[in-house]
Amino acid sequence: MFIDCSNTLPQFQFEDSQELNPNNTEYRLLFGPRWAQLAGWTKEEFFQQVELHSIEYVMQQVYAKLDEEFAMDNFLNMLRKANIAYHAIHNMDYGRDSSTPPVDHEVVAEILKQYPNRFIGFAGFNPHKGTESLKTVRKAITEQGFKAVVIPPYEHGVKADDRKYYPLYALCDELGIPIWIHSSINYFRETSVFLDHPSNLEAPLMDFKNLKIIAGHGGWPWIPDMIAMLLKYENLYVDTSAFRPRYIAEPNTGWDMFMYYANTLIQDKIVFGSDWLTLGMPINEVIEEVEAWPLKASVKEKFFWKNANKLFKLGLEKPAVTTIIRGES
Template sequence: MIIDYGATPPIPGLSLGDGSHLANYRRVYATSEKAAARGQVELGQWFQNRDDAGIGLTVIKARDVETTFGGRVTNEAVAKTVAAYPDQFIGFAGVDPNKGMIAVRELEHAIRDLGLKGLNLQCFENRLAVDDRRMYPLYAKCIELDIPVNIHVGINFSLQSSPDFGRPEMLDRVMCDFPELRVCAAPPGWPWVQELLAVAWRHPNLWIGLVAMRPKLLNVENSGYGPLLQYGRTILKDRMMVGTAWPMQPMKRVIEEVRALPVETDIADAWLGGNARRFLGLRSPDIETSRG
């Protein structure tokens, strides 16, 4: 089964609001978002498009950037979506580390009471470095709750935040301090791709999310993504995961571009589902899907 490690279906409550701090993303991804028909697809068509892409399960993520940019995709909205469409979605919580112990308590509530399965941290939106001391109580809580954490790594295109918040070397310090922490770095570190690969090679609990980038770029000379292909089909083949980032990209195109890469079929299958299953802690080899 293909697992989409990160998309935002057209469901009320899953969008960040005006998202004005992300306006430059709309310029950068304009062509790709046009191909994905951003803002034009209703939920029924979205499910059909997802079926056409062969995707069986989609990870959806909450976000809390209230103290910096005044927006939030609430844990309750994500949990409501998961409950409404059983076996179609798996939900990650989103909390704002700037809120201190409030964020820690919100995370525990989201996991224990709302049934969410991981934590999503968009550090550039919180204007915090990955290894900022305000992040550490959340990392400790993730280990206590035995849940994975998704951390934005690599460039961001917001002109109201710094790209330095996505440097992979900071993630290395976190992994040294929390070796039990299960982390996915997504997007995959560009333009510091080799730095991220070095960190992943050092730490067996670090996965890499091929999210918000076209998979075909892994096989394009001088794109900067090439090392991901080499390491992703060899020593890190068990720790690469693919996310469509819809509506930033068409879902089917992402899957087709992965299949077209010069990697063995079993490795592509792992990227598209098997690795995510282990990262997410899914026990059953197959998940029955029904929308009710």
């Protein structure tokens, strides 16, 4: 059984390219071939098309195919077959100014209502939108069934320890809900690679004693720093999402220290997160590679679902969840 703490919905991942931030060209070139593979293309076919057409046009064709492949019924069937008990919906609020209103959580709220005990809603916050954004987060948590908050500092252009985030941290501390924070490399050409360094999580952890943070994407390439933080701060957790599991387990990829300590001192701090939609890998293939990791059986159980079950207060027991998954229509 798995609880996936880092993901979204296909309709959010494969949005119309016309609505994508024009600064995301590097991301589209990086992840486009992976998404094209999910749509049935080869990488070679993808790059051949990019040579002939604009990246925007090519991605429109990819998205159109993915919209068919990942309709909700098909999507739920994929999760069921992979034994995903809960799947995250990160409803991000992007942007570096207040020119647009806070992200709408209504669509996700309806999905949470329509498919109970299937998704974990993460409410997006944007520090540039101030009190209005904070209000939407509070409503999402207290009225709309969301269980967590999500922020991508590199998208906002400010570090996680910026005081603009502090009202949000205070709210999460007050309500006892975890917050997922992007804590790894970013590929924005005009944004510092160090903006999402794990050390930026230290001040919030020190200033808010009950604040629970999930360091998203494992802290790579700063794994030693990430491990030091995990060893020191009780309320810090980590996932390894958005990186192909096979490479995480390989020596000399920068993950060696994570794999060593995951079996020992940080085994209660690790949670499963895949971002399989971003990776462009079917979820069952991601899980096969994760299950091959050299972790003890007891640690795998904690990593796959037990730690997240406790963190999100889901109250699940393995036999009961297995029954629910098999009986889901």
